[in-house]
Amino acid sequence: MLSSLRMRILVVTLVVVALALVINASVSYLTVQTHNEEQVGQQLDAVATGNARAIEEWTRARADMMEAAREPVMGDDPRTALIQLAESGGFLSAYIGRPDGSIMTSDGWNAPDDFDSTTRGWYRDAVARGETIISRPFVDAVSGQQVVSFATPVHKDGRLAGVIGGDVVIDDLIAEVASIHPTPSSFAFLSVDGETLIAHPDAELTRQPLTAVSDGLTPEFIARLVRQDATWEPINVDSKTKRLAVASIDGTDWELGVVLDEDEATAGLRAILKSSLITLVIIIG
Incomplete structure (x- = not known):
């Protein structure tokens, strides 16, 4: 009978210890x-x-450069201003599209006769939003690299004078x-x-x-x-x-x-x- 009592005490002790461990482990787990x-x-x-x-x-750095170029690009030597913008901002090319559809670029690209800058997405988006925009990515036709365009509208005497843009590689x-x-x-x-x-x-x-x-x-x-x-x-x-x-x-x-x-x-x-x-x-x- 003594042996049986000891066994019961041992079992109860094990159950209590096991239960205490389970409770402690559960609390610790939930806390952790x-x-x-x-x-x-x-x-x-x-x-x-x-x-x-x-x-x-x-x-922001490239948008700031684009916006800072508004005045010099509208000055007496826009080509030089565009070249400086392209070099300082790491743009493949910088350009300005005008309301008459013409375009001037930093790399001297000659647009075809039927080219109209006002129909381009970068031009329309910048004019519509009235602020600097960033285009969706696209593949540059010449380099084959992933590129996005930054563009910002330029006003003179309260009227739209054009949109400055620049293409930058995002590789x-x-x-x-x-x-x-x-x-x-x-x-x-x-x-x-x-x-x-x-x-x-x-x-x-x-x-x-x-x-x-x-x-x-x-x-x-x-x-x-x-x-x-x-x-x-x-x-x-x-x-x-x-x-x-x-x-x-x-x-x-x-x-x-x-x-x-x-x-x-x-x-x-x-x-x-x-x-x-x-x-x-x-x-x-």
Whole structure:
């Protein structure tokens, strides 16, 4: 009977210890989970925001150069002013389109007789918005490189005098975005209006719809994520759950997205859970 009593005491003790371990592990897991979610969210947001600000500086610098060229380009020697703009801003070519449809370029390009600068997208967009604009990416016909156009309207005596534009290669910008991966399986993308990819680690996706990355990446989804307070939203990429944080690029229609792999985000939690289970098995065993 004494042996039976000892066995009961041992069993009860083991149950109490096991229960205490389970409760302690659960509390620890939930505490760490909450902290981990906050930390991952803050880090993901910091990566997206920090890199977005760097891209913003890149675009702002060129927009400032374009706007600073308004007065000299409207002076007595516009060609020299355009050449200086192209050289200082790293533009493939700088140019001014006038209301009569004519164009002058920094590289001396002679437009065909039927050319009309006022029908070009960069001209129309700059006039319509009344401010400096950045076009969607396109492939330069001569160099074959990825390019965007900056354009800004110029007024004289209260009337439109023309639109100054410049084409700049974005290969380095694309490479910078492709290098953003805070964890091995994470990546970043740069898009415009939540619709079209400007940069992605897979170069084949450049200028493709953003939905090519994930069906859920619609303009409405991106706009909502940019506006809301939440730092990230779950998305599905190649049948795997990911976390997406998006930061807008001020002064543009662009947004930078950073995609974090869910397994890598929760690796620390799984390690804690595994350790707790092993400890419990050892004690019970």
